[in-house]
Amino acid sequence: xxxxxxxxxxxxxxxxxxxxxxxxxxxxxxxxxxxxxxxxxxxxxxxxxxxxxxxxxxxxxxxxxxxxxxxxxxxxxxxxxxxxxxxxxxxxxxxxxxxxxxxxxxxxxxxxxxxxxxxxxxxxxxxxxxxxxxxxxxxxxxxxxxxxxxxxxxxxxxxxxxxxxxxxxxxxxxxxxxxxxxxxxxxxxxxxxxxxxxxxxxxxxxxxxxxxxxxxxxxxxxxxxxxxxxxxxxxxxxxxxxxxxxxxxxxxxxxxxxxxxxxxxxxxxxxxxxxxxxxxxxxxxxxxxxxxxxxxxxxxxxxxxxxxxxxxxxxxxxxxxxxxxxxxxxxxxxxxxxxxxxxxxxxxxxxxxxxxxxxxxxxxxxxxxxxxxxxxxxxxxxxxxxxxxxxxxxxxxxxxxxxxxxxxxxxxxxxxxxxxxxxxxxxxxxxxxxxxxxxxxxxxxxxxxxxxxx
DNA sequence: CTATGGCACGGATT
DNA sequence: AATCCGTGCCATAG
Numbered sequence: 001x002x003x004x005x006x007x008x009x010x011x012x013x014x015x016x017x018x019x020x021x022x023x024x025x026x027x028x029x030x031x032x033x034x035x036x037x038x039x040x041x042x043x044x045x046x047x048x049x050x051x052x053x054x055x056x057x058x059x060x061x062x063x064x065x066x067x068x069x070x071x072x073x074x075x076x077x078x079x080x081x082x083x084x085x086x087x088x089x090x091x092x093x094x095x096x097x098x099x100x101x102x103x104x105x106x107x108x109x110x111x112x113x114x115x116x117x118x119x120x121x122x123x124x125x126x127x128x129x130x131x132x133x134x135x136x137x138x139x140x141x142x143x144x145x146x147x148x149x150x151x152x153x154x155x156x157x158x159x160x161x162x163x164x165x166x167x168x169x170x171x172x173x174x175x176x177x178x179x180x181x182x183x184x185x186x187x188x189x190x191x192x193x194x195x196x197x198x199x200x201x202x203x204x205x206x207x208x209x210x211x212x213x214x215x216x217x218x219x220x221x222x223x224x225x226x227x228x229x230x231x232x233x234x235x236x237x238x239x240x241x242x243x244x245x246x247x248x249x250x251x252x253x254x255x256x257x258x259x260x261x262x263x264x265x266x267x268x269x270x271x272x273x274x275x276x277x278x279x280x281x282x283x284x285x286x287x288x289x290x291x292x293x294x295x296x297x298x299x300x301x302x303x304x305x306x307x308x309x310x311x312x313x314x315x316x317x318x319x320x321x322x323x324x325x326x327x328x329x330x331x332x333x334x335x336x337x338x339x340x341x342x343x344x345x346x347x348x349x350x351x352x353x354x355x356x357x358x359x360x361x362x363x364x365x366x367x368x369x370x371x372x373x374x375x376x377x378x379x380x381x382x383x384x385x386x387x388x389x390x391x392x393x394x395x396x397x398x399x400x401x402x403x404x405x406x407x408x409x410x411x412x413x414x415x416x417x418x419x420x421x422x423x424x425x426x427x428x429x430x431x432x433x434x435x436x437x438x439x440x441x442x443x444x445x446x447x448x449x450x451x452x453x454x
Numbered sequence: 455c456t457a458t459g460g461c462a463c464g465g466a467t468t
Numbered sequence: 469a470a471t472c473c474g475t476g477c478c479a480t481a482g
Contacts, residue, residue, distance in 0.1 A: 216460055352467065368468060392467090392473080412457060428475050433458060443458060445482070 003322045005369035008258045008277050011319075015280050018315055024308040025315065026287035027280070048264075048273065098164070098236055099123055105159040110152070117142055117152050121165055129164040129236025130172065161235040169233040170198050176231045185447075187226040187440040189213055194227065201227065222437040230440070257377035259330060259386075261341050268342050274330045276323060284319065286312045328360050329370050333389055340389075341378055345398035353390055396425055397435045404441055412444045 006014065019025055033046030099122040110118055117138070126132050135153070139146040156165040162179050163172030173194045180186055192213055193201055200209040201224055210220035260275040286309055297305050333356070339347035353371065357364035374386045388394065403411065403419050411419070413436065417429045427435075433443075441447070 218460065354467070364468075390467095414457075429457095430459090430476070431474055434474080437459085445457075 002369060003318045004325060004366065005372050006322075007374050010373075011278075011322075012280065015284070015315075015319075018312075022308050022312055022315075024286055024290045024305070025312040026285055026290075028283040028285055030282040098125060098129065102156060102159050102164055106155055109155050114148070114152050117144070117149060118156070121149075121152065121156060125165065125236070127236060128234035129161055129166075130169070130234065131165050131167050135167065161232075163232070163235040166235070169202075170194055172235050173227065173231045173233055176235075180230060185440055185442055186230075187223050187437075188442075189215060189219060189223045190227055190231075190440070193220070193223045218434070219437075222434070225438045226440045229438075257383050258374040259326070259376045261334060261376060262379045263342065272334050272338060272341065274327075274334055276326055276330070278323070284316050286316070325362065325366060325370050326374075328362075329356060329367060332356060332359060337389060340395075344380075345394050346402065348389070348391065348395040348398075350392045350395070351390060352392075393435070396420065396427060397439055399423065399425070400432065400435050401439055401441070404436075404447075410444045410447045 003011065003014070019027060033049055035049040036046065102122055103118065106118070120138060120142070121131060124131060124133050124138075131153070135146050135149045139149045142149075153165055153167075157163055157171070157175045158179060163175040166172035166175060174191065177186055177190055177194065193209060197209045197212045200206070200212065204224070206220045206224060207217060209224070210217045213220060213223075215223075258277055260273075260277065262273055262275075264270040264273050290305070291309060294302070294305055294309070334341065336349055336351065337347075340349065353367040354364045357367045360367075371386045371390070375383050376386055376389075377383045399420065400416060403416055413432045414429050416436070417427055417432045420427050420432070436443070
């Protein structure tokens with residue numbers, strides 16, 4: 001297990017363990033930038049505040065700052081309702097306290113006699129926005145029939161983040177699907193896949209899923225893709241920013257991004273900032289006192305102590321190396337994918353890990369590890385897995401979506417393929433059909449009378 | 455007859 | 469070595 005393929009949360013655990021086990025390791029006071037109050041890990045001036053004046057948008061200068069307060073503060077913050085101590089920076093505006101955020105939306109729909117129930121539910125939400133208590137428990141507590149709890153929950157679930165207050169992942173997904181279906185076409189098999197095939201879905205067992213749904217393998221895969229791309233099993237994750245979150249249907253942990261990307265001054269013409277979120281408060285180093293005391297160490301301990309120092313040194317080096325690799329990689333990606341980051345899926349440049357590795361002069365497995373299991377928050381608030389930067393055809397799918405949206409007459413797959421070819425994308429007709437299905441877009445003959453949906 | 459979906463093969467990627 | 473993905477060919481639905 002190398003440090004490189006740990007995400008911020010995993011690394012935090014690792015460091016915590018090391019700190020408690022290894023007396024040679026010391027956590028130094030945090031250092032903050034006096035201007036923006038970012039916690040800084042690397043020595044030297046704050047990269048945000050001391051930026052050079054000559055930042056041009058054409059050749060974006062990429063800043064890297066390392067800050068450590070984000071994860072921990074957010075975690076403690078989301079549990080309690082009080083947000084007094086939240087640091088005054090640009091993120092606090094984007095992050096709302098979940099219970100009051102939801103309440104604000106539904107307050108008018110709630111009958112006065114149900115207010116207590118709502119309060120109860122909203123304060124019992126877990127970090128993911130799901131309700132861990134059973135409906136029966138709540139109904140007993142308030143001496144009301146379960147049906148009334150159900151009714152209240154039905155209102156809550158439709159608030160943003162959609163699906164919040166669901167008692168299960170399935171329910172959250174179904175609610176989102178329902179709401180989504182009101183504004184756009186959804187994949188016809190999605191509902192059954194969630195209802196009946198959740199087990200297979202989360203384990204990516206598409207063959208089993210296909211058998212269960214009595215459909216073909218590729219249908220099953222397309223369904224899974226649709227669900228992954230449009231629905232979010234854990235409503236509260238990434239509830240800042242856009243409510244429709246790109247992602248993955250596997251219940252992976254990605255509450256919190258590992259990296260933030262945003263334009264420096266909020267203007268899309270300014271350079272991008274990359275913030276690598278480290279989850280350690282302050283700086284790690286080998287305790288100098290411990291080194292001194294080593295000379296007077298008792299005979300039987302001297303080897304152990306030496307080993308401790310050795311290990312502490314190694315850990316620090318590894319962490320530095322890890323951050324450095326991630327930093328190099330993100331600089332490259334952010335520069336290359338600037339348009340994608342700022343303007344969306346359509347502008348994603350297809351790139352492989354191998355190419356990035358070559359460009360940076362590292363082994364490709366290094367990039368693989370640096371990418372795996374990590375997530376990035378885009379300027380629009382979406383949290384996406386880093387793998388998405390390497391999705392070879394995401395941009396094509398986005399363009400297809402656009403073509404269909406702007407079509408005057410319903411286009412057949414062949415016509416869509418031709419339209420793509422005009423824009424310089426040579427895609428086989430068969431492939432267009434596949435992408436279309438993945439996006440939950442119906443075939444042409446069914447789209448024709450979409451104005452009157454069933 | 456045309457548009458779309460299924461299956462399976464081969465090449466690329468990890 | 470294992471997995472993912474695009475595409476060609478054929479079956480079938482409309």
